[in-house]
Amino acid sequence: MTAQILDGRALSTALQAGFADEITSAVATGLRPPGLAVIQVGEDPASSVYVANKRKTCEKIGMYSVSKDLKADISQAELNALVDEYNADPSIDGILVQLPLPAHLSAAEIIERIHPDKDVDGFHPENIGKLAIRQPALRPCTPFGVMKLLQTAKLDLYGMEAVVVGASNIVGRPMALELLLAGATVTITHRFTRDLEAHVRRADLLVVAAGKPGLVRGDWIKPGAIVVDVGIHRQEDGSLCGDVDFAAAAERAAWITPVPGGVGPMTIAMLMHNTVQSWRERVACS
Ligand SMILES: Nc1nc2c(c(=O)[nH]1)N[C@@H](CN(C=O)c1ccc(C(=O)N[C@@H](CCC(=O)O)C(=O)O)cc1)CN2
Numbered sequence: 001m002t003a004q005i006l007d008g009r010a011l012s013t014a015l016q017a018g019f020a021d022e023i024t025s026a027v028a029t030g031l032r033p034p035g036l037a038v039i040q041v042g043e044d045p046a047s048s049v050y051v052a053n054k055r056k057t058c059e060k061i062g063m064y065s066v067s068k069d070l071k072a073d074i075s076q077a078e079l080n081a082l083v084d085e086y087n088a089d090p091s092i093d094g095i096l097v098q099l100p101l102p103a104h105l106s107a108a109e110i111i112e113r114i115h116p117d118k119d120v121d122g123f124h125p126e127n128i129g130k131l132a133i134r135q136p137a138l139r140p141c142t143p144f145g146v147m148k149l150l151q152t153a154k155l156d157l158y159g160m161e162a163v164v165v166g167a168s169n170i171v172g173r174p175m176a177l178e179l180l181l182a183g184a185t186v187t188i189t190h191r192f193t194r195d196l197e198a199h200v201r202r203a204d205l206l207v208v209a210a211g212k213p214g215l216v217r218g219d220w221i222k223p224g225a226i227v228v229d230v231g232i233h234r235q236e237d238g239s240l241c242g243d244v245d246f247a248a249a250a251e252r253a254a255w256i257t258p259v260p261g262g263v264g265p266m267t268i269a270m271l272m273h274n275t276v277q278s279w280r281e282r283v284a285c286s
């Protein structure tokens with residue numbers, strides 16, 4: 001078997017075209033465009049690539065974006081004050097602080113500081129709580145993007161054995177909540193899981209977000225499974241790879257996401273989705 005590709009790059013491009021049309025039409029009628037504030041602290045090279053992609057995408061679809069590149073030694077109080085400014089700014093619909101932050105800063109504190117209605121990353125406890133109890137919310141972009149990819153491929157997850165590898169606040173945990181909402185039977189594995197291979201072997205749907213290149217071997221994949229790889233690692237030759245041995249996994253899986261071109265571009269598409277959603281609600285109320 002050779003797996004069909006879940007093409008996140010193509011879907012992201014299509015979604016962006018839809019947002020661009022909506023924004024162009026709204027602006028033509030005199031409405032302001034959606035506004036996104038993108039904050040980066042320090043110069044982590046991978047973060048700089050992602051932040052540049054986010055800013056470029058805003059420009060491409062006609063979204064207003066403000067960029068703040070802050071020195072790595074900025075204080076928590078200064079960062080909080082900047083978020084307060086954007087919380088109060090009526091031209092801004094979404095605020096994102098790129099993670100990870102330097103060690104002296106608290107991600108939890110800054111995430112809670114962002115107004116839940118402008119939390120386009122969907123990381124605020126209010127938004128995560130709403131996701132957990134099936135209320136409408138701004139949803140974390142990576143898991144939301146994975147769901148959009150699966151829905152677009154018309155993959156019905158109802159009753160499936162879903163295994164999520166990794167329990168981070170930004171991917172693994174909200175991913176498990178999304179899959180539960182979609183009717184899957186969900187297992188989350190993590191660093192204390194005793195027999196990862198046994199869990200992976202019984203997965204009809206496997207989502208791997210462990211941050212370890214090549215962690216999941218191709219021969220662990222259940223024949224016919226859906227494999228979603230959230231990992232991104234730059235190799236010595238400059239190429240990118242995921243947490244799953246792609247070539248071997250693609251021999252057994254029915255569907256698989258590539259790295260690059262799978263989940264990464266969907267994260268950006270859903271960030272645009274969330275910002276447009278926040279903007280729609282704000283302009284409708286103004
Ligand atoms: N505030 C946030 N920080 C982080 C998030 C997040 O959603 N919000 N997620 C990750 C990084 N991330 C988004 O910020 C992200 C990762 C990867 C991509 C992407 O487009 N990847 C491309 C390859 C890009 C490359 O050349 O390196 C792909 O997979 O095709 C976008 C966003 C952690 N931090």
Ligand SMILES: [Mg+2]
Nearest residue numbers: 115116117126
């Ligand atoms: Mg609210």
